[in-house]
Amino acid sequence: MAHDEIIDHYSALARAADAGRAAADCGQDAFERGGFGPAGYDELGVLPEGAVLASLGCGNPVAVARLRPGEVVLDLGSGGGIDVLLSARRVGPEGRVYGLDASADMLALARRNAGQAGARNVEFLHGTIERVPLPDRAVDVVISNCVINLSSDKAAVLAEAFRVLRPGGRFGVSDVVVDGEQDPERRAAAERRVGCAAGALPAGEYRGLLAAAGFTGVRVTLTADHGDGVHSAIVQAAKPAAPPEVEIRPMRDGDADEVLAIYQAGLDTGQASFETVAPSWAGFTAARLPHLRYVACDTGTGQVLGWVAASAVSSRRVYAGVVEHSIYVHPGCQAQGVGRALLEAFIAAGEDAGVWTIQSGVFGENAASLALHRALGFRTVGVRERVGCHRGVWRDVLMIERRSAVTGT
Template identity: 65%
Template structure:
């Protein structure tokens, strides 16, 4: 980690240690211009109902929204609050998940941990645990959390891509992200933007909506929405950021394809080609050729949750450089023969459908040999339809072969 990130974190921790001590002394915390708290844009006034919560937890609230209200928490779920502060969102989450659920609060400030633990004890919350650590290195194992929440904290990190990647890592397949944060309008004058960020307590800098979306996609989230809630100041807005990790069958995780996966991805590719019914190709391409042909936001791999071995992948290529076809892609999906009948192929296709629809792609298409009945059934399950058959379209291993053309037209984008 760079020295700059460490230095920024040290400054943030020192600042929030001081704020925690102020809260312990009975003072209300204000981390930006007081008008924002007075008119309901920040702090406890963002919540609809704090009845029954310890006064100290409510007093210490410095968020810009109510992530618990948008996270859709259910009884029995495991929740992680990034930058839990005085614990108000942890305690609200504990109410939602009930006695069968678990809520973790993670904070880098030792004094905030002390404050939160005291508030939880006062509230009689036994199913919560506060962890001392930084949001760039979450001290929890992979795929163990149902929901990650955060309230106006990600903007305080000097390594926001790492924060979102860590949130993705700890989420279970199908897990959800529900965050309130401040975002900036595109095209703001840098000096005016910096001044606005200083006024609202975001000295590290905010993200624009486009930047947030790009980082969510890079982290591996396949669905994501950003909804502005109210203006803050100087071109900044409070926003709700919701995202989801793709679902997967037991023992499988779906994540973004990485360059370090190259050897395993191409091995799965070659194993499919060796079966004789996957493609007209007979030899997997080089990684350089593969990388150049596939769109970067829509490459997913299925990996064994224990070994990390790549057992399948899906990716797309543009069908044309003409702008009218910007929302049309051609896909390939391969599952290693040793891992068939586990639901891997369907999970990969569903992840692809989610990521392409989120980015406005309206049609996914492919050609499949009619002899590849398993692939045809798989695509039918994923919502593809048969458009028609192209007869004797190419010669493969010395014989002319037909290709069944399939496509999936989105019902949510490009209408």
């Protein structure tokens, strides 16, 4: 189903709800049996009838979003406003909730429902979930209810969710996913049966797209089983926390000059590595895993303040979850929490990717690095004495590692 057809379809459902009829975007039997619509909610008594009738979701994202008073929330594909209104009650008068929808009819219905509910801390926006009409770092929480599966560009949706979240912000949605190997025709039929116009993502691919966008702490929890490998699911993730005016995001090719300059500044101290000259960007990227590279950036200028990256320690399968990492912070930004934020994000991303051991070698004289790593669970496991000659001096290297308590246990 094309984008305009999806909008027309949901606009018709909005008009049905406005006329007092319950909306359903799949067969009524499948809708009721699958727990779609208002079945997942226990707070319906506080909502206008129109919001309940227009409920088309596959879960209750508000119940898992852990909303707190004063937070700002964005609902992607807000429909008749049921999740916006429930969120508004939880964040209270000091908070705010945005509902985004591409259907003008749904927005009109949602605004009427908000008026009936007396919700003054809500705002409904006309736009698409692939291009959110909000500035960077504008919200604390992104929720959505069975809408992301409708998009034909799910990577763009998740990238936009990351962009509009503040550091430390949370992503908590209900959606439809595919799990396991299934017959493609039967799976497609099941997706059509539950209203997945653009096709549901496999759970593993969903995790991968969230990680590529920059999210960590990714969890996909299957809920209702709709048959043939199609499930409702709760999908949760977080944007890495960071000091004020700093953001942690995946490293890009456009960061090359700044990353290498920070690398060289660290090497120039004589305490970071046996290396004395930073490699070319081609050499840097060839030696490091593509999915475990992050930078810390100034949110005002975009300047790279530090970076962390990992290399595989071996091509042998038994070492698949063991990596060696490097972390460097701009000389003018040290002792400001940048390194800690980078390392925390890296640890979380590594565990999402199945890394059970992070290791590195550190000069004993590099007290700041050792203190940072010890604070985040690294331990010294040995000393390689006089392992290399650096600037005319034979030096020892402390071998440090962190074993995950989550992965590989």
